[in-house]
Every structure is written in C-alpha cells, then in structure tokens.
Amino acid sequence: MSIPAGPLPVPAAVRRATGGARARAVWVNAVGGLTFRLDGPGDATDGGADGGARFCKWAPAGAPLDLAAEVPRLAWAAAFTPVPRVLGHGADAEGSWLLTAALPGASAVTPRWLALPGVAVPALGRGLRALHERLPVHECPFTWSVHHRLAAAVGDVSALGDPPPVDRLVVCHGDACAPNTLLGEDGEAVAHVDLGALGVADRWADLAVATMSLEWNYGPGWEGAFLEAYGVAPDPGRTAYYRALWNAGP
Structure with missing residues (x-):
C-alpha cells in the first residue's frame, strides 16, 4: 500500500x-x-x-x-x-x-506526519480509542468476529488454534492501519476512512493490526507509544493471534 x-x-x-x-x-x-x-x-x-x-x-x-x-x-x-x-x-x-x-485533515502517512512519528503515533492511539468509545456496540448491526473472519479466510488458518478470550468488545474499524486515520493541523485524529470491514469484535483485532502497521510506516519502536496513548498494556498473545488472523485474509 x-x-x-x-x-x-x-x-x-x-x-x-x-x-x-x-x-x-x-x-x-x-x-x-x-x-x-x-x-x-x-x-x-x-x-x-x-x-x-x-x-x-x-x-x-x-x-x-x-x-x-x-x-x-x-x-x-x-x-x-x-x-x-x-x-x-x-x-x-x-x-x-x-x-x-472529502473530510478535514490528511492521512497520517503523508510526508508531514511520516517525518513526525512522535506526534502522529500517539495521535493514532488516541484516535482509535476515541473511535472505540464513540461507536455503540449494542447498536451495531455488523460483525467482525473471529468466527466470521475464519469463514471468509483465504489463507491457511489450521495453525491458529482457539482464539483468546475476549478482552473487550468494541465496534472495530476493521482496517486500523495508520493510513486510515486523518490528522488535523494540530496533529490530533479528526476522522477515519476505509471502514468496509467495520464490525463488533475484540478491540485487539484492531490494536494488533494498528500496531503492526506502525513499523511499515514509521519504522520500529513505536508500538509502546501507541498502546500507551490508547490506554492499554501490551498483550503479546492477543496481538500474535489477531495478526495471524489478519494475514490469513481476506
């Protein structure tokens, strides 16, 4: 991408x-x-x-x-x-x-923000947390559950094993990679785009992909800053599972 x-x-x-x-x-x-x-x-x-x-x-x-x-x-x-x-x-x-x-703001991977990861990455974490807080789980008619995704997977999922217990159900973005958050002039998240997979799932389904995308876009070492800004401790088990599920597609 x-x-x-x-x-x-x-x-x-x-x-x-x-x-x-x-x-x-x-x-x-x-x-x-x-x-x-x-x-x-x-x-x-x-x-x-x-x-x-x-x-x-x-x-x-x-x-x-x-x-x-x-x-x-x-x-x-x-x-x-x-x-x-x-x-x-x-x-x-x-x-x-x-x-x-169009919406106000610019993608978090425009040259300006790629040059300022210390500003962009925490903003991405706060922006994803705000999205998860705003979207009401019990009113959402869409799912992004593990069962739903396994049924649609195109890759080999035989090695995935059982999913980890749900940490917290939220309405997930579905593709929370850095390019899909728009940042305003002040460097804060103002909107999200590319919500074709939006649906209810464990928040780690988004967090695992969001943190995986940081290295692609900003280089290594930014996962901790993102999770701190989001307000959650690292969870290696859930992160590994949901990254593997993501890689199985589609």
Whole structure:
C-alpha cells in the first residue's frame, strides 16, 4: 500500500461516476485498488469539507475489496463519529467504485506526519480509542468476529488454534492501519476512512493490526507509544493471534 509516484490511468467507471472531474491517484493498495482525489465539475454541490474535493475508490473485478459493504457501514457510523459521506457507488464488469465527500485533515502517512512519528503515533492511539468509545456496540448491526473472519479466510488458518478470550468488545474499524486515520493541523485524529470491514469484535483485532502497521510506516519502536496513548498494556498473545488472523485474509 503506498502513495503513487506519478499519474495513473483513470478507470472508465471512475470517469463516468465523477462527471469529468480532474482525477489524481493518491493511493494504491496491495490488491490493485486505487483511490483518486477529484477536483472540478460537481464540486460546488457534491463536495465535502475540504474545499469541495471528493474521493473515489475503485476496486478491480475479482479483487477482495467489497466497496458496497462500506456504504451501509459509513451511513451507520456517521451518526457517532466523523467518516466520509457517501455521494454514490456502483459497479460494472471492470470493477466497483465508491464516491465520497472529502473530510478535514490528511492521512497520517503523508510526508508531514511520516517525518513526525512522535506526534502522529500517539495521535493514532488516541484516535482509535476515541473511535472505540464513540461507536455503540449494542447498536451495531455488523460483525467482525473471529468466527466470521475464519469463514471468509483465504489463507491457511489450521495453525491458529482457539482464539483468546475476549478482552473487550468494541465496534472495530476493521482496517486500523495508520493510513486510515486523518490528522488535523494540530496533529490530533479528526476522522477515519476505509471502514468496509467495520464490525463488533475484540478491540485487539484492531490494536494488533494498528500496531503492526506502525513499523511499515514509521519504522520500529513505536508500538509502546501507541498502546500507551490508547490506554492499554501490551498483550503479546492477543496481538500474535489477531495478526495471524489478519494475514490469513481476506
């Protein structure tokens, strides 16, 4: 997963869905999905908080990305915490797309925040804790349980064994890697994006993945600062289990 080094072709479905807006690829994920920032036609009425900008996510057909599943999750979560507002979605033979209004803030892996991990990492921990506190477990219609994930896994899960006892049920983000938190000018978390797997699970399902992503983005040695800011002691057993489950996909 990375910020593209240069311009990328815009899929035809994205061009149709965005009404001729100027599209610039801002993110590429590991399975071929693309995210485009849009400026131009349509912004005056459909834009978000970021000066009218919009974003369009596109997933190629056959990729393990269910953009349609994100639509009801965003609609539900929006009542409790800042998430993107859906402007449209659809699919064709080549892939699927999801159009959203922009939010304030910038990804925690933009060059500014990559250069300031001492600011960004604690903000990520506080931001995830705030998300877990805001989203009401008993009102959430979605699950991200171990049973649900094992049934959908594409990798070998035979060595996983029994899951650890639940520490605390929360509504998990489902992909709490660093790029999916937006930080404001003051360096604090202001919103979350990419909630296609949002659902109820043990909080360590998020924490294990969030801390795993820190080394990818900021280098080694930041896990303790994240967990301290979140407000929890390290748990090597749960961390190892949920990282292994994550790696089994999808």
